[in-house]
Amino acid sequence: MDFLGILSQTASWILRPETIAYALATMGLAVHFGYGGLLNFGQAGFMLIGGYGYAISILSLGWPWWAGILVGIGASIIFAFILGLPTLRLRADYLAIATIALAEALRLIVQSTMLDDVTNSADGLGGYHEGFRSANPFPPGTYGFGPWTYNEAELWIRVFGLILLGLAIWGVWALMRSPWGRVLRGIREDEDAVRALGKNVFAYKMQSLIIGGILGTLGGVVLVLPSAVVPQVYLPSLTFFLWTILLLGGAATIWGPVLGTVIFWIVYSFLGLFLPEMVNAGWIPGVTPSQMGVVRFILVGVALMLIVIFRPQGILGDKRELSFNARK
Amino acid sequence: MPASSNETKSKIATGPNAPGVPKTDPIIIADNVTRHFGGLMAVDVEHLEIQRGIITALIGPNGAGKTTLFNLLSGFDSPNSGKWSFDGTALAGIPSFKVSQMGQVRTFQLTKALSMLSVLENMKLGAKGQSGERLWSSILPWTWRKQDDEIEAKAMDLLARFKLDTKADDFAASLSGGQRKLLEMARALMSDPSLIMLDEPMAGVNPALTESLLEHIVDLKKHGMSVLFVEHDMQMVSHIADWVVVMAEGKVVAEGPPSAVMKDPAVIDAYLGSHQGTDLGVVTGRIDLPDLSKSKGSK
Structure with a gap:
């Protein structure tokens, strides 16, 4: 077994576009759930809008790459309104149902042959990289060391992603320490109480849904920057990975989503490499390597359960929260 | 502090003590407000005026529609018919948060402390017109x-007044039930309301704290606020209220100064029953008290 190779590959996941994308999208979930108490089970839908908005603007409309990002943001704001207007006045559960349903509907629409000439149905989209790559400020060459060795294009994607992530972290931090964030956290605890204090609860929830959605969209953009838009990526399981990350890191924390993403990808990629290798090395008889590869999904599920039971506030969450048994 | 009833009576009502009597300076006026849930008529108030600058108690048996009326007046529920106004502004169709911004702030029967916010954050949330609560700023x-x-x-001043200042940085979840009641009342005061509506402020509060809660309520009047509160305990009501409104089965059945209302046969029938002033142990037959008439007289 090539253990060093596994470790090296695992280490590379600390800084991959996928890692940055998941961190961004999970920051969005933190704005929704961690601070606002909104149950969004459709973050994959916002990521899909980011990916497709970016690619379609470039491929079908011929717009520059940065305009593609803006299109994605605009579309996600519209999507947030479609989700929020009917459900945010109702109990929290209705938003959860609407988000998971609409996110799946979006995925099925882009996969259908109806829009084949725009979305290329199940094959997804590719070949939209020229604009972004020509904006690369780094000269050709090899950068970094060890598992983190990149060519100029790979470096540019990572730097760009990190800039977005840095802005997101600053933005969420600035919002949540402000009186606006105080109102939002109050709504998480009890929206009637906040309403009785004269705050327009619906408007705050809508703003939270939009901001978290935009972060999901930016994550979706970063996710498609390296290679292609693949519709099968945006399954509900993507959303549930983000939820695992959020609860792992700490739902109502600034750095929780980042830390959670890094841990998630390290464990997830390590298991993905290590489990099949265990079969190949003959340690586990009676299963094929690909069957063993599926076990990591089971382990992620078990991990999620353990987190919720034993550390519901997450790694970075306030310890005091635990003593009051979280909310309700 | 029992208000000298003769004096206040002449100032409050413009007519005899009857349901719906007009007030000299009403802050709330409700007309033909009805609310039914299915076949149940929860609230059916023909006319009700709440006087400004005094403490008004709303009493009545369980299910009389007190809390429903509260919800209607504060915009948390909308009536099936009727109109009502606060401070001269008609409130029909106005959402609860705008009612609150107008200066009518309420508390809840089941205390709504925001558990995972600190006590100080709870308080700061109560202040009106904060520029930092707008997204862009x-x-x-x-x-x-x-x-x-x-x-x-x-907020710290108010917390000191309510003896919660040492708890300012603790999560509200760490407070006792009575302290949460105090916090909710203090939080409502952050907005300098002109009318504060307290839904059973004394429920679940131990006797020692009840006394200080009563003082706080009387204090509110001294600070120029009007108070409307729901309460079950007639003793408490008679101690602090200047005016009592009695509801039963959704209707206002009597109103007047506490001393007069408690003698009203309609009130005794509808609410207090024939066992007024009797020890509960006697009523339920668990305690045998031979001289029942004596204990009645002493109350």
Whole structure:
């Protein structure tokens, strides 16, 4: 077994576009759930809008790459309104149902042959990289060391992603320490109480849904920057990975989503490499390597359960929260 | 502090003590307000005026529609018919948060402390017109920092008044039930309301704290606020209320100064029953008290 190779590959996941994308999208979930108490089970839908908005603007409309990002943001704001207007006045559960349903509907629409000439149905989209790559400020060459060795294009994607992530972290931090964030956290605890204090609860929830959605969209953009838009990526399981990350890191924390993403990808990629290798090395008889590869999904599920039971506030969450048994 | 009933009576009502009697300076006027849930008529108030600047108690048996009326007046529920106004502004169709911004702030029967916020944050949330609560200015701290400091100073003053200042940095979840009641009342005061509506402020509060709660309520009047509160305990009501409104089966059945209302046969029938002033042990037959008439007389 090539253990060093596994470790090296695992280490590379600390800084991959996928890692940055998941961190961004999970920051969005933190704005929704961690601070606002909104149950969004459709973050994959916002990521899909980011990916497709970016690619379609470039491929079908011929717009520059940065305009593609803006299109994605605009579309996600519209999507947030479609989700929020009917459900945010109702109990929290209705938003959860609407988000998971609409996110799946979006995925099925882009996969259908109806829009084949725009979305290329199940094959997804590719070949939209020229604009972004020509904006690369780094000269050709090899950068970094060890598992983190990149060519100029790979470096540019990572730097760009990190800039977005840095802005997101600053933005969420600035919002949540402000009186606006105080109102939002109050709504998480009890929206009637906040309403009785004269705050327009619906408007705050809508703003939270939009901001978290935009972060999901930016994550979706970063996710498609390296290679292609693949519709099968945006399954509900993507959303549930983000939820695992959020609860792992700490739902109502600034750095929780980042830390959670890094841990998630390290464990997830390590298991993905290590489990099949265990079969190949003959340690586990009676299963094929690909069957063993599926076990990591089971382990992620078990991990999620353990987190919720034993550390519901997450790694970075306030310890005091635990003593009051979280909310309700 | 029992108000001298003769004096206040002449100031409050413009007619005899009957349901719906007009007041000299009403802050709330309700007309033909009805609310039914299915076949049940929860509230059916023909006319009700709440006087400004005094403490009004709303009493009645369980299911009389007191809390429903509260919800209607504060915009948390909308009536099936009728109109009602606060401070001269008609409230039909106005959402609860706007009612609150107008200066009518309420508390809840089941206390709604925001558990995972600190006591101080709870308080600061109560202040009105914060520029930092707008999305765009929230990320520019220099636009709201000064106002936030002022709000914090005010919050600490109020917390000191309610003897919660040592708890300022604790999660509200760590407070006892009675302290949460105090916090909710203090939080409502952050907005300088003109009318504060307290839904059973004394429920679940131990006797020692009840006394200080009563003092706080009387204090509110001294600070120029009007108070409307729901309560079950007639003793408490008679101690602090200037005016009592009695509801039964959704209707206002009597109103007047506490001393007069408690003698009203309609009230005794509808609410207090024939066992008024009797020890509960006697009523249920668990305690045998031979001289029942004596104990009745002493009350």
